[in-house]
Amino acid sequence: QLQLQESGPGLVKPSETLSLTCTVSGGSISSSSYYWGWIRQPPGKALEWIANIFYSGSTYYNQSLQSRVTISVDTSKNQFSLKLRSVTAADTAVYYCARQEGFYGYYFDYWGQGTLVTVSS
Amino acid sequence: EIVLAQSPGTLSLSPGERATLSCRASQSVSSSYLAWYQQKPGQAPRLLIYGASSRATGIPDRFSGSGSGTDFTLTISRLEPEDFAVYYCQQYGSSPHLTFGGGTKVEIK
Numbered sequence: 639q640l641q642l643q644e645s646g647p648g649l650v651k652p653s654e655t656l657s658l659t660c661t662v663s664g665g666s667i668s669s670s671s672y673y674w675g676w677i678r679q680p681p682g683k684a685l686e687w688i689a690n691i692f693y694s695g696s697t698y699y700n701q702s703l704q705s706r707v708t709i710s711v712d713t714s715k716n717q718f719s720l721k722l723r724s725v726t727a728a729d730t731a732v733y734y735c736a737r738q739e740g741f742y743g744y745y746f747d748y749w750g751q752g753t754l755v756t757v758s759s
Numbered sequence: 760e761i762v763l764a765q766s767p768g769t770l771s772l773s774p775g776e777r778a779t780l781s782c783r784a785s786q787s788v789s790s791s792y793l794a795w796y797q798q799k800p801g802q803a804p805r806l807l808i809y810g811a812s813s814r815a816t817g818i819p820d821r822f823s824g825s826g827s828g829t830d831f832t833l834t835i836s837r838l839e840p841e842d843f844a845v846y847y848c849q850q851y852g853s854s855p856h857l858t859f860g861g862g863t864k865v866e867i868k
Contacts (some may be wrong), residue, residue, distance in 0.1 A: 661817035675857075684802065685847055685859040700857075701760070734803055743810050745794035747840075749803035 639664040642735050642750035650729075650757050656722040660735030660750060667716045669694040673738040676709065676720045677745065678731040686731075689739055691718055724755045761786050761852050762858035771868040778835040780850035780863045787828045792851040795824055795833045798862075799844045807846075808833060837863075843867050 646658035646728040660674070675690040689709040697709050703722070711718040724731060730735060732754050736746040763783040772778055782793070790811040796804035806815040808824035811831055821836040835842055848860040 682844050684861045687857040687859065690857075712837055721830040736803075740811070742791060743794060744857065745806055745849065746796075746804070747806050747809075747815065748816075750807075 639666050639678060640737065641749045642737065642748060643731060644735050644750045644753040646755070648754060648756060650755060651759050652726055652757055653673055653724055656720070656733075656754065656755055656757075657748045658720045658728060658735075658755070659716050660720075662716045662718075662737075666712050667718065671740055673698075673713065674738050675738050677734045677736060677746070678729075679752075680728075680731045680736070683731075683754065686716075688720065688722075688733075692740070694757045727757050729755070730757045731755060748758055760856055761788060761850055761858055763848050763850060763858055765846075765848060765863045767863060768861070769864045770841060771866050772837035772838055774838050775867045776838050777831075778838055778842070778865055780833040780835075780846055780865075782826075782833070784829040784831070784850060784859050786849045786852075788831075788852065790827050793824075793826070793831050795840075796847045796849065797844050798847065804847060813819040837839045838845055838865070840861075 641663045645662045650656045670697040676688040691709045705725045708721045732752040734752045735750045737748040765782045766781045783857040794810040806828040812824045823834045845862045845864045847862050851857050
């Protein structure tokens with residue numbers, strides 16, 4: 639059974655960089671059938687897609703966040719990561735990592751449990 | 760960017776009743792690229808429907824999806840106690856662009 643687990647600091651200061659890692663177990667991140675993505679959800683609000691990456695390193699970003707976001711993959715560790723720079727209180731959210739089907743529907747079929755990141759001094 | 764408007768914002772129903780949730784897109788969406796998710800408090804979203812009408816693995820057949828173009832519907836034929844949750848639609852488009860709707864909360868009346 640595929641599992642995804644987010645890890646990283648739960649508290650980040652304003653103007654600093656948020657860094658999260660997603661560890662994939664029970665399957666290979668190097669599959670050619672899937673993308674790997676980050677989605678966030680501010681408290682009480684809707685889901686927002688942040689970015690996706692393919693195992694080869696091809697990246698795709700939400701245009702509204704693109705200037706501040708970097709997604710990367712480490713196939714040797716079966717992990718992918720997110721960096722969000724110059725954070726503000728508006729970046730406070732639960733951050734999810736997820737697997738995205740890559741050919742027929744581009745839907746997210748496996749999700750991590752999510753990790754709450756609070757931006758505060 | 761394609762915007763997905765979900766309605767109603769909140770649906771108050773009793774167990775056993777039928778729920779009809781709407782997802783309307785600002786531009787035409789390929790049916791292949793429309794999905795629905797269920798989210799319960801404190802949990803990650805769960806995939807229900809992909810390709811507008813295909814149920815994901817393990818999803819009961821009381822959940823069904825339909826629609827095309829700009830109008831899509833998620834129907835729950837008879838609400839079970841565990842179905843009270845928030846539901847999101849999601850589309851994938853070119854550029855690439857991926858957006859979620861604002862969600863519909865199905866609450867117990």
